[in-house]
Amino acid sequence: MKSVIPVTVVDIKVACSQCNLRELCLPFGLDPNEIDQLDELVGSRRKIKRQQHLYRSGESFEAIYAIRAGSFKTDVILEDGRDQVTGFQMTGEVLGLDGISTEHHSCNAIALEDSEVCVIPFNRLEELSRTVESLQHQFHKIMSREIVRDHGVMMLLGSMRAEERLAAFLLNMSQRFTARGFSPSEFHLRMTRDEIGSYLGLKLETVSRAFSRFQEEGLVAVQQKHIRILDTPGLKRLLNHHAA
């Protein structure tokens, strides 16, 4: 199953201090001098083309990756071929934390569009975070945030019905686009219905039908991957007003 992964390594110096994502990413909370130290550690960037793997399950773990541009999905595949999308990641978010535990990656990370990541060698990150307290703390927060996010997904998969799951997904996407300075109400999804379905524990047809339903009810305007949210409170109501 191994295949050659085409990789582009860009050897120009990266500057976290110049990065407009620093408020979302590892540099958050660091002072300018500390950010410079982090800069020295981020050795290279890597460009990943759409549909290509950033890393694969089983590969040895060397670095974590901060998304500089583009977006990714992570998935887990069972022996029998079933797969589950475990997350979608956007700029400023960190990939690869799953690998720390066993020194090998336990999922696949695949670019949803042409993307670029900052490569952060993990042993050097641990080293620096031993002297830079704010970096240590921010890194811990990022890991913890991932755990909290996962619990949210478990809630979604374990206790919500199809339309609630999709509403939660759309609201989450909206919020994350907003945090990146994009419109809260209008955006392009980079993943297919099938990928959304896998993430939400639904079949693609069910996702499609739920979209159509939302459209009929005037909650959103859907045109393929282009989404316009028309009634945010309506979507939120869908989530909480569940007759227990």
Place this chain on the structure above:
Amino acid sequence: MKSVIPVTVVDIKVACSQCNLRELCLPFGLDPNEIDQLDELVGSRRKIKRQQHLYRSGESFEAIYAIRAGSFKTDVILEDGRDQVTGFQMTGEVLGLDGISTEHHSCNAIALEDSEVCVIPFNRLEELSRTVESLQHQFHKIMSREIVRDHGVMMLLGSMRAEERLAAFLLNMSQRFTARGFSPSEFHLRMTRDEIGSYLGLKLETVSRAFSRFQEEGLVAVQQKHIRILDTPGLKRLLNHHAA
């Protein structure tokens, strides 16, 4: 919803070096001198009676907890009352990592039986792990392990059918009991069918029926909470031989 939480603080000194759980817990990989430093940091133990909360969602985050005796569940509760069990924790496992992200706990931790935890003040843990490299690394591994575990649960909730979920659950329990020196094939579950169901995204009736089915097929012997696994390969086969 706030209520007084009865707490017993035991002020005797705890010694990780004497603890038979150290191979599963934070001290793993530390040399004797380093373990002594960790010992100094673990200020107190806390006894938690069955059904009592170790912490609640919303409470401010101060410490993480290593389970010294007993077991716990963690759950998340939505406004409308729906709740989802996000995990069951056994001795040597660490609770509270969810709180790092926002400085407030994002789930509830409830004892499944009379239990005891070691209280590890988080700011002091960060401090010590700045000088003790092995502690830093072990802590990162523990957080990462939690992320990997969560991905496994997402797989389970998103892609498996009821009997597969229960088989995966039983095999996981068996493996964790084994790691603690107990029988791989015979154990007492400390949680109810309802709690198992919540964790697995199923109703308690479905869990009960799946147990009965396993019993009929000679895979396990079930007597209430007492489980005897009769055919481990059979359970594993259930997991992987899914006609995709």
Place this chain on the structure above:
DNA sequence: GGGCCCCTTTGATCCACGTCAATACTGTTT
């Protein structure tokens, strides 16, 4: 040691979502 409450099991019925299938749309390639 008796009584009560919670937990579990089992059966009957229902329904949300999956499955199967056909058609339509979009963007890309030549």
Place this chain on the structure above:
DNA sequence: AAACAGTATTGACGTGGATCAAAGGGGCCC
């Protein structure tokens, strides 16, 4: 501009697990 492949929508039907209901155990408290 035509042809194509991947993606999305929609309909008809089937089913796994939810729901509703009733009865049987076990453990715990007084």
